Amino acid sequence: MKMRDVSIIGVGQTKVAEHWDRSLRHLAGEAILAAMKDAHIEPAAVDALYVGNMLSGLLNGQEHLGALIADFVGLRGIEALKVEAACGSGAAALRLGYAMVAGGIHDLVVVCGVEKMTDTVNAETTTGLAMAADADYESIHGVTFVGINALLMRRYMYEYGVKHEDFAPFTVNAHRNAASNPYAMFRERVTVEQFSRARMIADPINLLDSSGIGDGAAAVVLCPSTMAGEYRREGVVRIRASAMATDAVAVHDRPDPLWLSAAEASAFKAYQQAGVGPRDIDLFELHDAFTIMSALSLEAAGFAERGKGVRLAQAGEIAREGRIPICTMGGLKARGHPVGATGVYQVVEVALQLRGEAGPNQIPNARLGMAQNIGGSGATVITHILEAQD
Template sequence: MREVAILGVGQTAVREQWDRSIRQLAVAAGRAAMQDAGVERVDAIYVGNMTSGLLNQQLQLGALVADHLNQHGVEAVKMEAACGSAGSAMRQGLLAVASGELDAVLVIGVEKMTETVFKETTAALTTAADADYEIIHGVTFVGLNALIMRRYMHEYGYQRPDFAPFALNAHSNGANNPNAMFQEPITQRIYDKGRIVADPISLFDASPIGDGAAALLLVPADKAPQAIRIIGSSSATDTLAVHDRHDLLWLAAAEQSVQRAYAQAGV
């Protein structure tokens, strides 16, 4: 297997972008990554996306984006893994380059989620849960996370304000990123006043929806010695339904994938 490097990157702003379609967002990020890498032609395009079919009435994102990037004839597919769709697309792009099958893979992650009513957006996101045993009972993704958070508080004796550092850190990072949806830091007091979304999860615990895209251009590391090398990568799965997990608080897939990535990196 060959070492893989990131030769180029591209990103759009993440916000409500009613003047740009999902194709325009994906193409903008993809073109920026190709220009950053100084590459005019790629071997494949992998697009990570979850909701385009439900919220944008658009599938075939791979072929669509390839067409508008003037990359006719290349392998191009959309990959879906719920909130991990773009990460899965990157993983497959990495494997394609590492195997020697392809030499230049453009990976794009894109979502456009703000042009539908909240009910439709929530329903689309909920399809990542188990349809037969979770969705049928009306549970949402925020609701599932609220169950996990409540159990964590019970097991370890934490109160809701104790979770503030996660939100404070995220907003601090956003304040330094011109492409972030929210660019203002928050305080503990602001966090404590956040309205409850699904008890005990408040507004500042939940990620917002937005429109945006980001892209990477992956190549063999020996062809780009100054580029950023990927020294470890892995993915894994757990049971989809939360009730099937042996421990509600143990993220088995995260543990397994991290251990394998660390082993690859020699960490």
């Protein structure tokens, strides 16, 4: 079957924050309505809505988000459902939307990622995040999601002779970029010294290795590339690749815990679809839930040799002026990580870069951008490559 090319004609996002006064449906609604307005489309034109979300059942006592949110934003009656793949839920929803348009099932699809994380106390949220891990063989031992990443980071430091402070450039870069992103949660800069002295959470991971938990929603509007001109003259972004791969959920079930094999498989399938390689990518929104994940992602996606991801950051190559800018709007670390929404935020940010609308954070002449969303500690990985469409 001949697949249709798919384009993004509208984007929307809420600020990532502790939105005490707003519910999950209000956050989703704000992002969706902003994306529909940006795309110049009327509600009657929308065929389907896909909602990426991880924890609404546990944290908000609410499932059935597809119908709930469709109705709330004036789309009652359309096809709508929730997609869950842990922290990869957002990109998983986008991939479903992409497939529906590419395959000719629908013409106009709205994809929203949303997570409302501050309705519960910290221990419950921590319990929820641990649900991305293996309940019977990881979580029962009291190992948190942070703890699993700490096990990887300790081993990485041991095998490659890397010190904790060597990871500082990831955090410094993310906060520098978030400072000029009005939608980011943490907009203050961070120094290497602050990074090294931050409160320990799961040794060796401290507070400033870790992304911030917050509330937020982001949305995009998709249509066939050939129809995009009907809605938008400029600023259309084509999805050149959409690829997904999986690995064992439990880290202990992987033969080589320090290699994110699903991130590698997902990235290289995407490169193949787009007919490009790592050196063609102008910016990379990677899944920096923890600094160790940034290093492992850069290696798996082919931007650094094994064990050298940290060195790439130390050499300044991940900054806006560097060879492969990452976290250009703050990343998970400083824009914030509303887990099920994150994958859509990443794609919204890449789209803004390719449209030339990233403000002070604009990467000059950005043509090709990649977003990689990871569920759990590397078990679900979804990569999208986007291109500015002339």
